[in-house]
Amino acid sequence: MCLPRIILFLIVCHIVEEMKAQQEKLTLEPTRSFVLQKDVYPFYPTPWHYHPEYELVLVVKSTGKRTVGDHVERFADGDLLFIGPNLPHAYQNDPIYYQNDPSLTAEAIVIHFDENFLGKDFFNLPEMIPVKQLFKKSRFGFKVLGHTRQHVERIMTEMHAMSGHQQIISLLQILELLSLTEEYKLLVRPGFIQDYALSSNDQLTKIHEFIMANFRRYMSLAEVAKEANMSVPSFCRFFKSSTRKTFSTFLNDIRIGYACKLIVEDRYTISQICYESGFNNLSNFNRLFKKLTDKTPLQYKHLVTQLAEVG
Numbered sequence: 001m002c003l004p005r006i007i008l009f010l011i012v013c014h015i016v017e018e019m020k021a022q023q024e025k026l027t028l029e030p031t032r033s034f035v036l037q038k039d040v041y042p043f044y045p046t047p048w049h050y051h052p053e054y055e056l057v058l059v060v061k062s063t064g065k066r067t068v069g070d071h072v073e074r075f076a077d078g079d080l081l082f083i084g085p086n087l088p089h090a091y092q093n094d095p096i097y098y099q100n101d102p103s104l105t106a107e108a109i110v111i112h113f114d115e116n117f118l119g120k121d122f123f124n125l126p127e128m129i130p131v132k133q134l135f136k137k138s139r140f141g142f143k144v145l146g147h148t149r150q151h152v153e154r155i156m157t158e159m160h161a162m163s164g165h166q167q168i169i170s171l172l173q174i175l176e177l178l179s180l181t182e183e184y185k186l187l188v189r190p191g192f193i194q195d196y197a198l199s200s201n202d203q204l205t206k207i208h209e210f211i212m213a214n215f216r217r218y219m220s221l222a223e224v225a226k227e228a229n230m231s232v233p234s235f236c237r238f239f240k241s242s243t244r245k246t247f248s249t250f251l252n253d254i255r256i257g258y259a260c261k262l263i264v265e266d267r268y269t270i271s272q273i274c275y276e277s278g279f280n281n282l283s284n285f286n287r288l289f290k291k292l293t294d295k296t297p298l299q300y301k302h303l304v305t306q307l308a309e310v311g
Contacts, residue, residue, distance in 0.1 A: 024051040026112050034113035036159055036167060041106045043097040048090040053112040054138060055083040056174065057091075058156050062106035064093035068141040069188030070241055080149050082178060084138030085115075087188065109156045111171065118168070130179035141187035148181040203228065204242055215254050216278045221247055255279060256292045263301050270297045 026035060035053075044062070059079040066075045068089040075091065083089055097104055115123060115135065123132055134142075144152055155170050162170060178184070210227050211219070224247060225235035239247050259277040262268055271282060274297075279285040289297050 024049045026051055026053055032164075033117045033168070034111065034171065036111050037109070038160060039106075039108045039110060042100070042104070043093040044091040044106045044108070046089075046091045048088055050086045050088040051112070052085045053114050054085060054135070055081075056111040056152075056156070057081050057083065058109045058153055059091075060107040060109060060157075062093055062097065062104070062108075064091060064097070064106075066091045071141060071187040071189075073187070078149065078153060080144040080152060081187075082134075082138050082142040082144065084135065084141070087139060087141060089141070109159075111156070113171070131175050134175065134179040137184075137186060139188075140190070142178070143185045143187055144178065144181070144183065145185060146181075146183035148177055148183040152177055207239070211251065211254065215251060215258070216276065218278075218280070219251065251278075252288050253292065256289055259285070259289060259297065260293070260300065263297065264304055266301075266304075270301070273297065 028035060038060075044064070048067070057080070059075050059077060061077055063076045064074070066073060066079075066081075066089065068081070068083065069087055093106055097106060122128065123135070152174050155174055159167050159170050207224065207228050210224065221235070222232055225232045228235050228238070230238060236247065239245075239250070243250055245253070255277045259273050262273045262276060263270075268276060274282050274285040277285070279288075286296055289295075289300070293300055295303065
């Protein structure tokens with residue numbers, strides 16, 4: 001596969017993944033009751049995803065933007081979150097991390113655990129009531145602050161050198177600290193939780209398939225809302241909470257991604273690609289293309305040609 005095809009593949013995958021959070025299946029070793037791992041990457045490879053396990057994630061090193069539910073915020077070294085089950089989230093590093101600079105690494109310590117990892121009834125014990133309340137708060141994403149953050153960071157950093165039973169004790173100590181602290185911030189608005197719980201993957205898939213089948217022609221917001229059996233305001237709220245984008249922004253992203261594909265295939269002029277991709281105005285096409293790719297269509301075409309010659 002030559003380099004331009006790789007670039008195209010990444011663009012298309014990114015656009016499609018924006019539509020729907022991917023369910024992540026975590027692997028638990030037979031000798032372990034929960035996951036404890038230290039990750040070191042050139043950049044965080046986490047897409048928009050969710051999983052049924054609770055997650056504690058400590059950013060050891062790197063900067064960027066993270067999204068939890070409908071909350072978007074920058075992160076940096078020391079950022080610490082507690083994320084509840086099935087809450088979609090993603091970490092995206094700053095652009096400099098994607099430029100193959102060996103001096104930059106994205107490092108994190110991550111803990112995943114199921115609510116029953118110590119037995120079905122352990123957290124139903126009377127002594128565990130504060131932790132059960134913590135679990136409820138984690139549905140909204142729980143950012144840890146102040147001295148509590150420093151204390152938990154120290155414990156998480158030391159856990160790798162501990163024996164198995166010591167790690168369990170340390171995790172319980174962390175949960176106790178988080179259940180008692182007032183040094184925290186909830187991230188996700190209650191309306192998102194309600195909308196996300198009520199939304200169905202089948203419905204999102206149906207909308208996605210309709211858009212993908214019709215994006216090359218004019219599509220009104222009212223038409224897509226009707227296809228989803230919603231009023232226009234309800235559809236706008238549902239679509240934004242599910243994809244983190246307005247319908248028009250998402251549609252333009254799909255069209256520009258398709259235009260990139262046509263440029264790589266080199267079968268049409270730039271003007272023809274504009275109309276083949278669903279745009280009816282060349283200047284608007286050029287403006288949106290540069291906004292998404294940081295290049296005009298012609299500059300992108302030249303880059304693809306140069307990379308093909310190198311490949």
